Amino acid sequence: MTGRADETTPVNSHAKIPFGFLRLVEGPQTMGRGWPFWTGFAIVILLAFLAPTYFGIRPYRVNEFIVSGFLAASLSILWGYAGILSLGQAAFFGVGGYVFGIIGINLFDATGNTHLALAGGILAPTVFAAFVGAIMFFARLKGVYIAILMLVLSLLLETFMLQTADPEVYRIGEALLGGANGLRPASDIPSVAFGWGEAVAEINGRREGFYYFALTLLIVVYLALRMLLNSSFGYLLVAVREDPDRTETFGYDVRLIQLAVFCLSAALAGLAGSLDTARINRVDPELVFSVSANIMVVIWVAVGGRKDLTTAILGAITLEWLYLWLTTSGSPEYATLVMGGILVAAMLIAPEGVFVWIGNRLGRLFGRSRTPAAKAGEAHQ
Amino acid sequence: MDAFTQIFGFAFQYLDSAAYLILAALGLSIIFGMMGVINMAHGELMMIGAYITAFCMYGGIPAPIAILLAGVGAGIAGMILERLIIRHFYKQLLSSLVVTWGLSMFISQVFLIMFGPNMPSLPTPFSDIKILVGGEVGFALVGAEGFARVTGETGRMPPGVESFGIYRLVMFAVAVLMVVAVWLLLRKTEFGARARATMDNPTMANALGISTPRIYAYTFGLGSALAGIAGGLFALTSAITPYFGAAYTARAFITVVVGGAAGVINGLVASVAALGGVQTILSNLFSVYIGFVGMIAAAFLILLVMPTGISGYMEKLRGRSR
Numbered sequence: 001m002t003g004r005a006d007e008t009t010p011v012n013s014h015a016k017i018p019f020g021f022l023r024l025v026e027g028p029q030t031m032g033r034g035w036p037f038w039t040g041f042a043i044v045i046l047l048a049f050l051a052p053t054y055f056g057i058r059p060y061r062v063n064e065f066i067v068s069g070f071l072a073a074s075l076s077i078l079w080g081y082a083g084i085l086s087l088g089q090a091a092f093f094g095v096g097g098y099v100f101g102i103i104g105i106n107l108f109d110a111t112g113n114t115h116l117a118l119a120g121g122i123l124a125p126t127v128f129a130a131f132v133g134a135i136m137f138f139a140r141l142k143g144v145y146i147a148i149l150m151l152v153l154s155l156l157l158e159t160f161m162l163q164t165a166d167p168e169v170y171r172i173g174e175a176l177l178g179g180a181n182g183l184r185p186a187s188d189i190p191s192v193a194f195g196w197g198e199a200v201a202e203i204n205g206r207r208e209g210f211y212y213f214a215l216t217l218l219i220v221v222y223l224a225l226r227m228l229l230n231s232s233f234g235y236l237l238v239a240v241r242e243d244p245d246r247t248e249t250f251g252y253d254v255r256l257i258q259l260a261v262f263c264l265s266a267a268l269a270g271l272a273g274s275l276d277t278a279r280i281n282r283v284d285p286e287l288v289f290s291v292s293a294n295i296m297v298v299i300w301v302a303v304g305g306r307k308d309l310t311t312a313i314l315g316a317i318t319l320e321w322l323y324l325w326l327t328t329s330g331s332p333e334y335a336t337l338v339m340g341g342i343l344v345a346a347m348l349i350a351p352e353g354v355f356v357w358i359g360n361r362l363g364r365l366f367g368r369s370r371t372p373a374a375k376a377g378e379a380h381q
Numbered sequence: 382m383d384a385f386t387q388i389f390g391f392a393f394q395y396l397d398s399a400a401y402l403i404l405a406a407l408g409l410s411i412i413f414g415m416m417g418v419i420n421m422a423h424g425e426l427m428m429i430g431a432y433i434t435a436f437c438m439y440g441g442i443p444a445p446i447a448i449l450l451a452g453v454g455a456g457i458a459g460m461i462l463e464r465l466i467i468r469h470f471y472k473q474l475l476s477s478l479v480v481t482w483g484l485s486m487f488i489s490q491v492f493l494i495m496f497g498p499n500m501p502s503l504p505t506p507f508s509d510i511k512i513l514v515g516g517e518v519g520f521a522l523v524g525a526e527g528f529a530r531v532t533g534e535t536g537r538m539p540p541g542v543e544s545f546g547i548y549r550l551v552m553f554a555v556a557v558l559m560v561v562a563v564w565l566l567l568r569k570t571e572f573g574a575r576a577r578a579t580m581d582n583p584t585m586a587n588a589l590g591i592s593t594p595r596i597y598a599y600t601f602g603l604g605s606a607l608a609g610i611a612g613g614l615f616a617l618t619s620a621i622t623p624y625f626g627a628a629y630t631a632r633a634f635i636t637v638v639v640g641g642a643a644g645v646i647n648g649l650v651a652s653v654a655a656l657g658g659v660q661t662i663l664s665n666l667f668s669v670y671i672g673f674v675g676m677i678a679a680a681f682l683i684l685l686v687m688p689t690g691i692s693g694y695m696e697k698l699r700g701r702s703r
Contacts, residue, residue, distance in 0.1 A: 083475075085478065085479070087478070137383070142688070143474065145638060148638075154679070337490035337494065346482055347470075347483065348480075
């Protein structure tokens with residue numbers, strides 16, 4: 001079977017090979033399809049799972065990259081697919097992280113697991129996003145205004161959390177908000193733990209266990225999002241991005257679609273925030289709400305390639321790796337400088353993203369051309 | 382504190398916050414109104430202005446000249462940025478937001494690496510002249526000697542008397558002067574006519590022989606120069622750090638958006654009058670934080686009623702009555 005035949009009769013060709021389920025996770029909205037991509041995907045996953053044992057990577061460091069992957073995915077579906085840029089994506093990350101910590105501190109001793117904390121860490125930002133998003137989208141605010149208002153929102157949260165040092169006033173049960181020092185008592189912030197009674201698996205965020213757990217979760221979320229993006233909902237998102245007026249004319253309520261993807265994106269960011277709080281048992285305002293926290297998310301997604309899930313996640317992981325390497329071998333000042341420079345350079349040279357460019361090259365190598373949906377130019381406002 | 386002191390204090394704070402908003406937003410509003418580009422590196426251009434002012438004043442150059450030089454330097458820096466980077470993003474609003482954000486990060490890191498985390502602070506001019514209000518003093522403009530006489534041996538103010546620094550009022554006066562100057566430039570000069578033509582209809586302006594790229598570069602330079610002057614003025618009152626500008630960008634943006642792009646100057650003035658008022662009242666009643674939150678809430682409400690900003694709304698009303 002050749003690549004050409006695959007392209008003209010995709011459904012039949014998949015039905016013949018034993019990987020028919022791939023039909024669900026591939027389509028024009030996501031890059032990569034057919035055996036070359038999935039073979040490469042399998043190899044990368046295999047190598048990633050073997051890495052702690054055979055390649056000596058340190059989970060303490062690498063776990064952070066995987067958490068970034070979730071956050072990058074959350075901005076990619078929002079900005080890349082639905083065309084709604086948020087410069088304050090870390091706000092939802094932070095809300096998720098704080099809520100996970102607060103519930104965890106209060107309930108971990110009683111329940112022994114973090115099911116509720118994790119659920120809260122995902123639900124709280126979703127509800128928050130539903131509230132903020134409803135106002136913004138139903139007022140039909142322009143895209144630029146939404147982008148900046150989200151950043152302002154994040155900075156407001158930072159300013160508020162910075163002045164919560166008073167333990168008498170800012171206390172939720174056992175948890176103290178703790179101002180600039182972050183959520184206290186830090187020693188009581190749990191790691192992720194699943195199970196009931198005796199059979200509880202607690203996963204230390206600094207060890208291999210968390211690495212395997214988070215990596216598996218990232219793969220599951222990644223595949224689920226690919227399914228979603230290639231469903232009719234994914235097509236709607238792209239339709240809203242490319243031409244909101246025409247989508248409206250077809251009878252869809254653009255505002256509801258925007259609100260839905262905004263909430264989904266906040267839920268993913270909240271998941272990332274919860275995992276990050278569990279990973280280092282710490283959350284503080286500067287870490288999650290500051291300008292630098294917010295700009296990093298935009299850098300990963302813009303440099304990797306915002307209009308594709310895979311490239312956005314790859315962007316996050318590689319840039320976090322690069323940032324860590326620059327920080328340890330040089331200094332944090334130079335690392336930040338390089339990140340800013342990379343963003344500007346990428347926007348000028350590869351505006352669609354570095355990995356999209358590489359992906360297109362690889363695609364051509366295997367005789368497949370990129371789908372027009374992702375190639376279409378920007379059509380904001 | 383009697384009623385007169387209170388009213389004076391309130392008016393003083395109102396002028397202070399209005400000056401702050403006008404200075405921070407004027408350059409940004411010109412760039413946004415003319416080109417539709419939100420320059421997230423605006424605060425960094427102000428920071429460049431502050432550093433130039435600082436270096437000039439360390440070298441013994443008097444403050445007014447140093448601040449003008451800051452304007453020139455920031456203007457040149459802005460034109461270079463426009464030519465190298467920003468002109469590629471004119472039709473892409475969201476991308477221009479992202480790329481200028483990256484620029485702001487880059488520029489502030491360069492300054493951090495070159496000059497370290499902070500600079501020796503500059504003396505505030507006119508700091509020895511104060512306005513005293515209330516008590517048996519009534520209302521008086523006093524120098525250092527008069528101030529010492531009033532405070533007496535205790536070193537403290539007599540009860541009921543408040544003192545206000547005069548530099549804040551100077552800043553307000555300069556802000557008003559700058560607004561008038563920009564208005565004259567846009568309304569009464571040939572450059573202004575060309576710039577407004579480019580803003581209204583770039584294609585037509587180009588067809589009539591106006592070099593729109595050049596107009597864009599000059600306008601961006603003008604906006605940057607205004608940012609540099611504002612940065613120089615602020616440098617005399619606050620600590621000078623590489624992240625100096627970040628505090629201003631969000632406020633400036635909100636002011637500009639509320640003003641709207643339809644009429645750059647009158648929109649800005651109306652927006653500053655409204656937002657400055659909200660901020661002053663709430664900061665007085667509650668806290669500075671509540672004042673800022675209230676300002677954003679007010680901006681949000683105004684945008685809900687008038688999605689194109691105050692000036693866009695006025696234009697619509699005028700169109701309807703015609």
